[in-house]
Amino acid sequence: MTTTTEPxxxxxxxxxxxxxxxxxxxxxxxxxxxxMGEDVGTLGGVFRVTDGLAAEFxxxxxxxxxxxxAGIVGTAVGMALRGLRPxxxxxxxxxxxxxxxxxxxxxxxxxxxxxxxxxxxxxxxxPFGGGIGAAEHHGESPEAYFTHTPGLRVVxxxxxxxxxxxxxxxxxxxxxxxxxxxxQLYWERGPVDxxxxxxxxxxxxxxxxxxxxxxxxxxxxxxxxxxxxxxxDEERSLEVIDLxxxxxxxxxxxxxxxxxxxxxxxxxxxxxxxGYGAEVxxxxxxxxxxxxxxxxxxxxxxxxxxxxxxxxxxxxxxxDRVLDAVDRTW
Amino acid sequence: xxxxxxxxxxxxxxxxxxxxxxxxxxDFDEAQIRGLYRDMAMVRRLDxxxxxxxxxxxxxxxxxxxxxxxxxxxxxxxLLPGDMAFPTYRDHGVAWCRGVPPAALLAHFRGVAHSxxxxxxxxxxxxxxxxxxxxxxxxxxxxxxxxxxxxDAAIAYLGDGAMSQGEVNEAFVWxxxxxxxxxxxxxxxxxxxxxxxxxxxxxxxxxxxxxxxxPGVRVDGNDVLACRAVVRDALARARxxxxxxxxxxxxxxxxxxxxxxxxxxxxxxEEERVWLRRDPLARLRTHLSRTDTDPEKFLASVDEDCDALxxxxxxxxxxxxxxxxxxxxxxxxxxxxxxVAEERGWYADYLDSFEETP
Numbered sequence: 001m002t003t004t005t006e007p008x009x010x011x012x013x014x015x016x017x018x019x020x021x022x023x024x025x026x027x028x029x030x031x032x033x034x035x036m037g038e039d040v041g042t043l044g045g046v047f048r049v050t051d052g053l054a055a056e057f058x059x060x061x062x063x064x065x066x067x068x069x070a071g072i073v074g075t076a077v078g079m080a081l082r083g084l085r086p087x088x089x090x091x092x093x094x095x096x097x098x099x100x101x102x103x104x105x106x107x108x109x110x111x112x113x114x115x116x117x118x119x120x121x122x123x124x125x126x127p128f129g130g131g132i133g134a135a136e137h138h139g140e141s142p143e144a145y146f147t148h149t150p151g152l153r154v155v156x157x158x159x160x161x162x163x164x165x166x167x168x169x170x171x172x173x174x175x176x177x178x179x180x181x182x183x184q185l186y187w188e189r190g191p192v193d194x195x196x197x198x199x200x201x202x203x204x205x206x207x208x209x210x211x212x213x214x215x216x217x218x219x220x221x222x223x224x225x226x227x228x229x230x231x232x233d234e235e236r237s238l239e240v241i242d243l244x245x246x247x248x249x250x251x252x253x254x255x256x257x258x259x260x261x262x263x264x265x266x267x268x269x270x271x272x273x274x275g276y277g278a279e280v281x282x283x284x285x286x287x288x289x290x291x292x293x294x295x296x297x298x299x300x301x302x303x304x305x306x307x308x309x310x311x312x313x314x315x316x317x318x319x320d321r322v323l324d325a326v327d328r329t330w
Numbered sequence: 331x332x333x334x335x336x337x338x339x340x341x342x343x344x345x346x347x348x349x350x351x352x353x354x355x356x357d358f359d360e361a362q363i364r365g366l367y368r369d370m371a372m373v374r375r376l377d378x379x380x381x382x383x384x385x386x387x388x389x390x391x392x393x394x395x396x397x398x399x400x401x402x403x404x405x406x407x408x409l410l411p412g413d414m415a416f417p418t419y420r421d422h423g424v425a426w427c428r429g430v431p432p433a434a435l436l437a438h439f440r441g442v443a444h445s446x447x448x449x450x451x452x453x454x455x456x457x458x459x460x461x462x463x464x465x466x467x468x469x470x471x472x473x474x475x476x477x478x479x480x481x482d483a484a485i486a487y488l489g490d491g492a493m494s495q496g497e498v499n500e501a502f503v504w505x506x507x508x509x510x511x512x513x514x515x516x517x518x519x520x521x522x523x524x525x526x527x528x529x530x531x532x533x534x535x536x537x538x539x540x541x542x543x544x545p546g547v548r549v550d551g552n553d554v555l556a557c558r559a560v561v562r563d564a565l566a567r568a569r570x571x572x573x574x575x576x577x578x579x580x581x582x583x584x585x586x587x588x589x590x591x592x593x594x595x596x597x598x599x600e601e602e603r604v605w606l607r608r609d610p611l612a613r614l615r616t617h618l619s620r621t622d623t624d625p626e627k628f629l630a631s632v633d634e635d636c637d638a639l640x641x642x643x644x645x646x647x648x649x650x651x652x653x654x655x656x657x658x659x660x661x662x663x664x665x666x667x668x669x670v671a672e673e674r675g676w677y678a679d680y681l682d683s684f685e686e687t688p
Binding site: 077080247 | 414443444445448449450455456460463464465466467468469470471472473474475477478484496497500501503504507660661662663664665667668669670
């Protein structure tokens with residue numbers, strides 16, 4: 001058994017480590033919590049998010065599973081029905097689809113189907129997004145499939161601080177939570193405050209940079225892209241909002257910003273058509289129609305399967321494409 | 331226990347004559363046999379009434395179980411109170427044995443609720459509609475029960491069609507790897523709507539279990555005593571930490587797939603006649619008539635109970651209250667969700683706007 005010192009307030013660590021400490025706290029706080037997935041035990045996860053947890057909490061609470069995503073989520077549903085709080089890891093975004101039926105027809109429906117008798121406090125962690133030079137099916141952004149499914153809560157973290165607090169909030173949440181983790185930011189370092197009391201609620205969007213000329217809406221990996229774009233823009237003052245929660249959407253925070261700036265760009269890596277940004281654009285239009293100078297602009301992936309990694313820098317929204325869209329809000 | 335291939339295990343032959351089997355422990359007394367007969371007769375009557383209610387338009391659809399009473403009652407009566415059952419949409423006999431009231435059973439089929447009972451109260455999961463999706467839930471539930479140090483077991487009901495589903499096969503992998511206290515009862519009723527079982531499997535279904543690493547048993551699904559004995563022993567095995575068992579109950583869906591189905595399009599009347607002669611209810615009745623101390627009185631009392639159940643069902647069906655529109659949003663989430671609250675409020679106002687002003 002390894003002993004790990006809990007990080008104190010303001011400790012700097014990577015996003016992967018912040019998730020790790022969050023999961024450790026969740027496991028320590030509640031004996032009903034367990035972590036399960038492919039290679040999460042002995043190996044500590046391919047991104048080391050569960051590093052050391054099996055040694056600390058045992059292989060029954062940090063469980064290496066057979067290689068089957070439907071099996072991971074399906075058995076987790078059964079465990080939740082028995083009173084446990086499983087945290088499932090799907091190893092990569094593109095591997096979630098074998099579990100799609102379990103997530104959308106089973107997990108998401110069971111509270112309604114049982115008229116509230118069944119609670120499914122399940123977390124499904126999914127590393128998502130591209131930009132790491134990975135192979136096919138390792139760079140996708142499948143969030144819109146899940147935001148479209150009532151019964152699920154869908155969140156995405158973008159900083160070590162949020163990674164730590166949001167994973168703990170997700171584990172404590174009585175509803176199923178699909179938890180997206182930005183792969184390309186796993187090794188980004190930042191301060192982490194382990195005091196949950198000072199953290200914003202899981203379903204709140206956060207203004208991460210204040211500005212007055214246009215609002216950039218982002219989540220997961222594109223938060224950093226938007227912050228870089230705002231920093232690079234010397235002429236205009238750009239506000240950046242990290243949506244954090246995709247379902248529910250914190251419409252009030254978004255609308256308050258756009259009503260003030262009059263311009264809105266929503267940025268994600270997933271294909272634009274039918275993507276999450278379409279929903280955000282529609283909501284912003286409904287709430288801020290009179291304030292908007294132009295239609296809400298969307299920046300994202302193209303109408304093509306995620307490309308081979310030598311082409312991904314063309315496919316992924318970058319600083320220039322974000323600023324090009326900002327140009328078109330005038 | 332033997333019997334993954336070849337002749338299914340059996341205690342009552344087609345003529346209702348009891349014959350000992352070396353692999354089956356069958357020490358059922360008269361009260362137990364009467365109880366099994368009563369259950370089977372009641373669910374047969376429930377089935378007949380509900381099919382009629384569907385034909386009359388009182389139910390949106392009905393999924394008849396006739397022919398499968400022995401497999402359902404024999405297995406479900408082997409469960410202990412703490413065990414959890416995960417049924418399919420045809421397992422009304424299982425619901426009956428778990429004590430679900432008839433009105434609650436009808437809620438799904440009348441369209442007033444997706445499921446009419448509290449799964450915790452009756453230890454019965456909602457009917458599974460997406461075929462095979464619940465097999466993994468049973469395994470996970472069993473894993474949870476074992477992790478909590480209890481002796482509770484789970485039972486997953488499957489049809490022959492579900493045996494082709496990937497999720498069911500994953501459930502077998504998980505259950506074997508974790509030695510989960512779960513029993514899979516596959517009612518092989520020969521038909522997955524119009525697909526005969528021989529078009530779905532190159533081997534007897536029970537034989538597949540061996541490849542996953544646990545026993546598979548073929549039992550005569552129209553012999554309630556054999557089903558009762560086999561599933562009881564499989565549950566005991568699961569409880570004692572020896573892992574899962576696949577029980578293939580060889581039976582027949584005597585009626586249509588649902589009230590909307592027409593089996594004449596895919597199977598012959600001759601086949602139906604052959605299986606009618608193997609009717610599980612008639613078989614046990616013949617046995618009872620020969621062995622019971624007062625069969626006439628007992629069978630008459632069951633008939634009375636069946637008539638009372640039929641009346642209760644018809645009344646319950648027609649008096650099931652329609653749900654309120656607000657129920658659409660009631661349990662989507664356990665915790666407050668702003669969009670759900672917003673839509674619910676808007677729709678209530680919208681409906682109110684139609685109220686006539688005097």
